[in-house]
Amino acid sequence: MTKTATIAGILFDKDGTLLDYARSWVPVNRELARIAARGDEVLARRLLVAGGMDPDSGYVTPDSLLAAGNTVEIAEGMVAAGAPFTVGELSVIFDGLFANSAALAVAVTDLAVFFETLGTRGYRLGVASSDNEASIRATADRFGFSGRLDYVAGYDSGFGTKPEPGMVLGFCAATGLEPHQVAVVGDNNHDLHMGRNAGAGLTVAVLTGTGSRETLAAASDYCLNDITELMALMPGVGSHGQ
Template sequence: MTKAATISGILFDKDGTLLDYAKSWVPVNYELARIAAAGDEALARKLLVAGGMDPDTGYVTPDSLLAAGNTVEIAEGLVAAGAPFTVEALAERFDGLFANSAQLAVAVTDLAHFFATMHERGYWLGVASSDNEASIRATAKRFGFDGYLHYVAGYDSGFGTKPEPGMVLGFCAATGLEPHQVAVVGDNNHDLHMGRNAGAGLTVAVLTGTGSRASLSDASDHCLNDITELLPLLPAAAVARPAA
């Protein structure tokens, strides 16, 4: 039996996995830097570089602060790089920016149809993101897949942060699954290492975020162009799932 044949639940990252990272988050990163620099354009450029983004091209380095960090980690990094705020004040501003940014996000596919299909196949479905929980729920509602989610976890949901295993273990607790029955899908190594640390049955990388095949190969069982390639990878009917 292959690893894929044992999977009953799928836990997705959000940014770079369900959402096209470059189209959704590069514009937000520019605004984030302007906020953190209090309008100082030269400082804003410096902060983007500190976060791992080229201010001229918009390229974000795989597994950098802006690629993989949660709100508090990004705030800490930018304050350390010269942002004239406390970490707490900057994190609060970022949380507000990220929640509002859900309305500007670009999905990698028709997420309502995709999640409906996976639900019909019998899979438990969840989202675990380094963004805040409110932003995840706003995104799910906007793209019409909120009704198919059995679990949502952000950095502020009480399950710990990536790459710790807590978000995966929380998904298991919510669904009755064991870690070996769960596939973790993400675009950077924080996602994949979270899955490995939790003992997930499958770690799947996608190339719609900041990672590359080279940067993601060691920690992933499969590296896909995007989440739609899960459809042929996983069984058409999930292993019988327990009652939640």
């Protein structure tokens, strides 16, 4: 039996995993910094740097604040770097910005077909993101896979934040699965460490976000170019394929 044959549920990160990070989030990061700087271009550049993004190239450092932080963590980082707001004020503003950004997001593949295929193969499916729950649901609605989701968890859903194990354990509670039956798929170490901390049976890294093979190797069982390669890796629940 292969290790993947024990897997009956797959829990996905959203940004950088289901969505192409650079195409979906670099423009949002620029707007986030502009808002947090109240339009001060010099300060906005400084805020982007503090968040881990090069203001000119758009490159985002793996596992940096903008790559892996939740709304409150990003707000805290922006305030610490000089944004003239309170953390509470920025958190509310950022949550609204992130929810609206679902309309501009770029999917890695046809997510409706992708989730339908995995669902018909018998997998229970969920999304766990450092974004807010409203943003996840808006994304699922926009790309047509909400009907295939057994579970949705954002940083504000009450399951804790990454890399804590709570979102994985919540998925298990919602589906009746044990952690060893769950594969966690993500683009940064917060996702993979969450899976490892929960005792997940498999951690799978993808390269459509901010991580690289080098940064993701230690915490992942597999490192794929993108989620479409899961189709070969996950032939079906209980499969004893090669």
